[in-house]
Amino acid sequence: AQSVTQLDSQVPVFEEAPVELRCNYSSSVSVYLFWYVQYPNQGLQLLLKYLSGSTLVESINGFEAEFNKSQTSFHLRKPSVHISDTAEYFCAVSEAGGFKTIFGAGTRLFVKA
Amino acid sequence: EAQVTQNPRYLITVTGKKLTVTCSQNMNHEYMSWYRQDPGLGLRQIYYSMNVEVTDKGDVPEGYKVSRKEKRNFPLILESPSPNQTSLYFCASSLSVYSGNTIYFGEGSWLTVV
Numbered sequence: 266a267q268s269v270t271q272l273d274s275q276v277p278v279f280e281e282a283p284v285e286l287r288c289n290y291s292s293s294v295s296v297y298l299f300w301y302v303q304y305p306n307q308g309l310q311l312l313l314k315y316l317s318g319s320t321l322v323e324s325i326n327g328f329e330a331e332f333n334k335s336q337t338s339f340h341l342r343k344p345s346v347h348i349s350d351t352a353e354y355f356c357a358v359s360e361a362g363g364f365k366t367i368f369g370a371g372t373r374l375f376v377k378a
Numbered sequence: 379e380a381q382v383t384q385n386p387r388y389l390i391t392v393t394g395k396k397l398t399v400t401c402s403q404n405m406n407h408e409y410m411s412w413y414r415q416d417p418g419l420g421l422r423q424i425y426y427s428m429n430v431e432v433t434d435k436g437d438v439p440e441g442y443k444v445s446r447k448e449k450r451n452f453p454l455i456l457e458s459p460s461p462n463q464t465s466l467y468f469c470a471s472s473l474s475v476y477s478g479n480t481i482y483f484g485e486g487s488w489l490t491v492v
Contacts, residue, residue, distance in 0.1 A: 306485070307486075314480070355421065359478070360477060364475040364476070366477060
């Protein structure tokens with residue numbers, strides 16, 4: 266069975282600084298990987314996902330994540346964050362060919378002025 | 379606009395008083411599910427449905443019921459709510475059961491059981 270661990274529960278960072286939100290997964294088969302974002306008082310929405318192909322995937326608002334099979338990781342990065350990036354970020358994994366998606370516990374990103 | 383709509387958004391109820399949280403999606407999605415979100419635990423799946431009249435238990439089904447009589451609707455029923463069911467609940471849907479599909483979430487329902 267797959268599992269996912271988000272290594273940081275909270276990440277405070279100053280505006281315009283770079284940020285990395287860490288995610289590690291465990292699975293015995295091929296996986297799909299996702300990052301979802303939850304802005305205050307809203308539901309989760311997809312930020313980006315890796316299904317196959319290039320291991321580096323990007324979102325429209327400047328985030329990127331790299332699938333690292335040897336490290337079983339899918340860390341989320343942004344070179345320069347904005348106040349508006351303040352949200353909770355969830356890493357998720359599902360087994361290719363399966364139907365269950367497992368979510369991590371979430372990482373709260375606080376961007377300070 | 380494509381969306382998942384759940385109601386009520388906020389509810390305070392008393393122990394033992396049956397309640398239903400409604401969920402509706404307008405994307406003709408086959409797959410729907412309910413999650414609860416608790417601090418430090420992330421999202422845990424309560425029940426899911428692969429299609430009309432097909433439902434199954436998720437990871438934390440105790441104390442909950444669901445039904446899927448129509449493709450667009452997937453209500454969550456708490457027959458006898460207890461304080462440990464105080465949580466933030468999300469309804470979600472995706473095109474099919476295929477694990478690579480994007481999951482679309484409702485805005486959440488805050489439930490407090492006193």
